[in-house]
Amino acid sequence: MTFAFFLGAGNIIFPPQAGLMAGEHTLTAMLGFLLTAVGLPLIGIVAVAVAGGGWNGLTRDLPKSVATMMAVLIFIIIGPAFAAPRAGLVAYEMGFKPFLTAPDQLELTLFSIVFFAIAMLFSLSQGKLIDTIGKFLTPALFAALAILAIAVMVSPQGEIVAAQGDYVDQAFTKGFLEGYNTMDTFAALMFGMLIVDVIRKKGVESDVDTCKYLIMAGVIAAAGLAFVYISLFYLGATASTVANGATNGGEILASYVLALFGPAGQVILSVIIVLACLTTVIGLVSACADYFSSLTRFSYKAWVVVMSVTCAVVANVGLTQLISVSIPVLFALYPVAIVLIAMTLLRRFMPNPALAFRTVLGVSLVFALIDAAKVAGLDMSALSSLPLFDFGMAWLIPTTLTLVAMKFVGRVEANTVHS
Structure with a gap:
């Protein structure tokens, strides 16, 4: 469940772009990216465990008003303002739009409504998150990603070329900063609280056991993310031939999959993207609703509805604009x-x-x-x-x-x- 929560839009579209730009410096750039996109989220989960599993423990030495303001800002960023709508937009751009003949704003609006309605329904069953996400959606997602990773390693579609832009002289730093785009360090702080809640609903009451299981979940998620990032970086690094002229990671990934698997590859890619984005949105909406319900008199379910509707509205801004603002x-x-x-x-x-x-x-x-x-x-x-x-x-x-x-x-x- 934790792996699926973290693996969302940014985790899939940014590594191929970074790999293509880094070229011969892919390994250096990838190490920087892994530090912020895998290392920091894992350490964040550990910090939540050490602090007792909650935001209050993390911020016990800060004024209450400052701690609350920080939490609200982070939840807004990973929730309705940026991360969740971005996931919905990526699901549309890469998982649905390629099958349309003349897509326009109406299709995006309809997709947003359906996508976030599905996320809302999953989020409403808060106590069943680990069953619905961990036991069913995650295995399907990981199987699709494993097929792609093996194909990339066995049959790379091009040669690794020279580095471009900042990756020529600043590959590690550029990779490190690219890791910001996943927003997973924010998510670790917030998902940690949600995962603690799920663990305790499974009957684990001891703080020591809760801490142990939380760290185990973090390690499993980090291992899965590292596997995905390494394969996607290599995909980007060997995509110069098939993705010539691509302007973003989504286009690189789509071109590569088409070259590997033909038209059927688009279906595989769509399954990966939609599942990855859906599981992340469910986690984000659930975490935001859980926190805001603790601050206000409105219930968890009411906040789930508010968050889902807001995300659907914001998603209609468009992917490029949303990324530039974030x-x-x-x-x-x-x-x-x-x-x-x-x-x-x-x-x-x-x-x-x-x-x-x-x-x-x-x-x-x-x-x-x-x-x-x-x-x-x-x-x-x-x-x-x-x-x-x-x-x-x-x-x-x-x-x-x-x-x-x-x-x-x-x-x-x-x-x-x-x-």
């Missing part, structure tokens, strides 16, 4: 999520956890906003002297230095008071 937001908030995970795991080493959390998160947000403004097209050249500014990671060194300083600041204050 990128600056990701650059602003992804570093904060990374730092939150790191601080949760390092909390016991901090003399003053509350001061450390607030200071380090604040610094990461300030510098992440600089990266976000740059990506959004604003003139930030006055700050170009910042370390890693050109790489889109101006937040990293100031945040790391602040974190190290916090290891000593609390202790110094305590010694001063004692003396």
Whole structure:
């Protein structure tokens, strides 16, 4: 179930594009991508387990209002604003649109209504998520992906060519930043809570056992994701011949599958895409509804309906527009999520956890906003002297230095008071 939740639109459309652009530097780029798209989500699941399985545990050292605002923003991003509608759009663009003769806005609208209605029905049966997703949809999804992966490895459709763009000199960093697009670090923080709820509904009451099963689920999901990413990166790297002129990962994947399997390949690809996007949307809608029902007097089922309807409306904006709007937001908030995970795991080493959390998160947000403004097209050249500014990671060194300083600041204050 956890693997299926994570494996959505971004996980499938971004690796082939990165592989094609990285070319001879595919391995380096892939390592960077795996770090943010597999490593960080796994560590995020571990952090949720260490914190006791909930958002309150993760943010115990932050002011309640700040913690709530962070959670609301992340849930909006992975829910109705970006990730869930994007999954629906990818399902339409790659799983349904190729079979239409003259697709227009009406077909997209009708597909959105049907797709998110199905997701809503699955999400309403909250207690049966592990059965419906884990036992039925995931095996079908993984079988289709395994067929594709084996075919790519056995019969690559082209030679690996020279790297392009930023992948020439910055392959690892570019791959690392591309991993942001999966939004899985956000999802790990939120899915962790949902998975804990599912585990406990299966009769597991002990916190130690819950933590153990949560980490096991995270490891299984990470292994599955790594398998998918590696095969899709290799697919992209060997797609220069069959995907000449392709403008995005979806087109690369579609061209490659057509070359491998012929017209029947489109059916295989459609099954993969629709199942991957559907399972992810079910997870996102369920997680959002679960959280917002805890904040308000509205029930879980009411929030499922609200989320599903909102996602269907937003999905009609169009895939290109949605991705372009989401990128600056990701650059602003992804570093904060990374730092939150790191601080949760390092909390016991901090003399003053509350001061450390607030200071380090604040610094990461300030510098992440600089990266976000740059990506959004604003003139930030006055700050170009910042370390890693050109790489889109101006937040990293100031945040790391602040974190190290916090290891000593609390202790110094305590010694001063004692003396």
